[in-house]
Amino acid sequence: MSVYSVAHIIHLFCAIAFVGGVFFETLVLSVVHSKQVSREARREVEKAIARRAVRVMPWIVGGVFLSGLTMAHRYAAILADPFASSFNTQLFLKILLAFSVLVHFLIAVTKMRRDTLTVAWSKYIHRAVLVHMILIVLLAKTMFYVTW
Structure with a gap:
């Protein structure tokens, strides 16, 4: 089994866990x-989820990104010219969205640790990340089937 194959499997499992969680x-x-x-019940549930998320999600996000970077190495030449074909463009957009998810995730973790994550921020981050993840999954499939 190649390094790419292992990275691909790790990437899929971590992505499933992350998207499912969000x-x-x-x-x-x-x-x-x-x-x-x-x-009172809401506060207890939120605290319990936050404690678990802070322990588990960094590993899952790390797995998604490390495996994604490992796989991206295979596409270095394609990424050098992201607008040369529909595949290149969709892969590039997928990677941009992934880095946006990472930024949102880092903002959430930072706010959690500083105890400044409000309900409004939490809702915004969850909704934004969910939309990003839906687009990433869509691009992951369309880049192999949709051309222009």
Whole structure:
């Protein structure tokens, strides 16, 4: 098995975990912020999720990015001219979105550690990252099938 194959498998598993986590927190756990859940219960759930996320997500994000960088090495020549073909452009956009996700993730972790992550910031980051991740998954598939 090649280094690329191993990186690809690690990338897929980490991406599934990350996208699944963001999807779950954004679309399923949003009910915690409704009036159906008491303030005390909401705070306990948020603290428990934050503790787990701070321990687990850095490893998952690190796995996604290290494996992604390993795979990107194979496409160095393509990335040198990102607008030469539809494949190049879609791969380039996918990588740009991935780095935007990383920036959002780092902002969230920093705000969590400084205890300045508000509900509004959390909602914004989760929604932005979810949209980015949907676009990344879409590009990951269309770059092999959509040409112009």
